[in-house]
Amino acid sequence: MSDSQVPTCRWGIITVGLISSWFVADLVAPRPDAKAKHVIQAIGASSEQKGKDFIKKYITDADTGAVQHNPTLYSSYDEVYNDPNVDCVYIGSPHGLHYRDLKNAINAGKNVLCEKAFTINAREAREVFALAREKNVYVAEAMWLRHRPLIRDIRKQLYDDKVIGDVFRTACDFRMGLDFSKLDKNSRHLIPELGAGSLLDIGIYSLTWAILTLDPSTPAEGGLKGKSSAQGQGDLETSSEQPVVLASQSFEPTVGVETSTAAILRYPSSGRQGVITSTMNTQRGAGHHFATIEGTEGFIEVEGNAPSHPTKFTVYPKWVGVAPGSKPKPLGSYEYPLKPYQGFIYEADNTALDIAAGRKESSVMPWAESVRVMEIMDSIRQQGGTVYPQDK
Numbered sequence: 001m002s003d004s005q006v007p008t009c010r011w012g013i014i015t016v017g018l019i020s021s022w023f024v025a026d027l028v029a030p031r032p033d034a035k036a037k038h039v040i041q042a043i044g045a046s047s048e049q050k051g052k053d054f055i056k057k058y059i060t061d062a063d064t065g066a067v068q069h070n071p072t073l074y075s076s077y078d079e080v081y082n083d084p085n086v087d088c089v090y091i092g093s094p095h096g097l098h099y100r101d102l103k104n105a106i107n108a109g110k111n112v113l114c115e116k117a118f119t120i121n122a123r124e125a126r127e128v129f130a131l132a133r134e135k136n137v138y139v140a141e142a143m144w145l146r147h148r149p150l151i152r153d154i155r156k157q158l159y160d161d162k163v164i165g166d167v168f169r170t171a172c173d174f175r176m177g178l179d180f181s182k183l184d185k186n187s188r189h190l191i192p193e194l195g196a197g198s199l200l201d202i203g204i205y206s207l208t209w210a211i212l213t214l215d216p217s218t219p220a221e222g223g224l225k226g227k228s229s230a231q232g233q234g235d236l237e238t239s240s241e242q243p244v245v246l247a248s249q250s251f252e253p254t255v256g257v258e259t260s261t262a263a264i265l266r267y268p269s270s271g272r273q274g275v276i277t278s279t280m281n282t283q284r285g286a287g288h289h290f291a292t293i294e295g296t297e298g299f300i301e302v303e304g305n306a307p308s309h310p311t312k313f314t315v316y317p318k319w320v321g322v323a324p325g326s327k328p329k330p331l332g333s334y335e336y337p338l339k340p341y342q343g344f345i346y347e348a349d350n351t352a353l354d355i356a357a358g359r360k361e362s363s364v365m366p367w368a369e370s371v372r373v374m375e376i377m378d379s380i381r382q383q384g385g386t387v388y389p390q391d392k
Contacts, residue, residue: 006035007355007356008087011090012081012110013040022342023142028069029341031345034349036353038348041087042074043080044077045073077104081107088138093115094188095120096390098118099390106137111351112137114139114141117195120388120391121378124374125374138355138360138361140351140362142347145307146220148346149336152220154300158295164293164298164316165297167295168294170293172209172290173291174290175279175283189280193390197259198279198280203278206277207265208307211240214272215267217240219240220364221350240368241268243274245264245380246264247383249384260277261384262277287311288303290304297317299319312336314332316329
């Protein structure tokens with residue numbers, strides 16, 4: 001497909017941290033089958049040197065030294081928001097700053113793709129979407145997991161093909177090891193105002209796996225036959241079922257930050273259950289099994305570097321009469337390599353296509369779904385005991 005046949009999206013990047021580097025690296029990678037053309041138009045950094053280092057590392061060809069894009073470097077975010085050449089702003093700041101950054105970008109009339117967790121709580125999310133409706137701009141939460149082809153394919157097998165019968169349970173665990181005693185005092189993992197804790201950082205992925213596999217009406221890439229992805233543009237009500245939540249959290253005693261979350265989700269209409277866990281006290285190596293989806297006629301195991309980086313799923317028949325320590329013969333195994341892209345390109349493409357079509361929200365992650373996820377996490381935190389200054 002030629003460049004003239006795909007839309008162009010000129011991006012303004014807010015912050016030059018890890019998540020922004022991953023996003024930009026995907027956008028600048030060569031793509032013969034591109035659905036959109038992405039241009040890194042502007043970068044907002046807290047210092048000029050950090051911005052220069054970012055460009056050199058992530059937007060410069062390592063072999064030739066040529067800058068692949070020629071972004072304008074700004075030392076303030078407001079300059080990015082007010083750049084008339086920027087079509088969409090990507091916000092990669094810590095969770096606790098999303099509300100501020102979203103409002104500033106929207107007030108400047110900019111379309112926005114904002115990292116997860118979208119805000120600190122559901123109240124903030126509703127206020128952001130109300131402002132987006134008023135300013136008539138596109139806003140979406142960058143939950144990249146929902147945009148992956150793997151998600152489309154696994155949901156098709158679950159609910160179109162019913163390869164494991166009736167789904168009744170999903171379990172997902174996300175582990176990330178942090179030594180809190182060695183963290184810099186300014187680390188976002190220690191500051192409640194920035195959304196410190198495992199739930200908003202990594203537990204949201206475990207939650208997303210449960211939501212995506214237990215509720216067939218949940219929006220995601222590709223949708224499902226006979227299912228509607230969104231209620232209507234700007235509508236914050238959803239047809240997706242709100243699960244009953246039972247949750248517990250544990251805290252790092254020296255700093256009082258939540259480090260482990262465990263929650264059970266139960267869908268009243270079907271009895272389906274999700275068991276979701278996250279911890280910052282330990283970690284696992286690459287390529288491990290992190291989620292199991294169980295049905296009446298079989299089960300699916302999902303593997304990858306983490307729940308945020310799935311690379312493979314395997315379908316098994318019902319586990320009956322198999323010797324201890326072994327598994328039944330797989331019905332199928334499906335692999336999705338991360339290289340040359342980690343997976344951010346899918347959400348970037350969909351954002352560019354949405355904006356080009358004049359849409360104001362994503363069908364994959366509509367406004368109502370972002371609010372629903374925040375409401376579930378609010379409930380988990382309320383039961384677990386995590387309170388952020390923004391909640392008061």
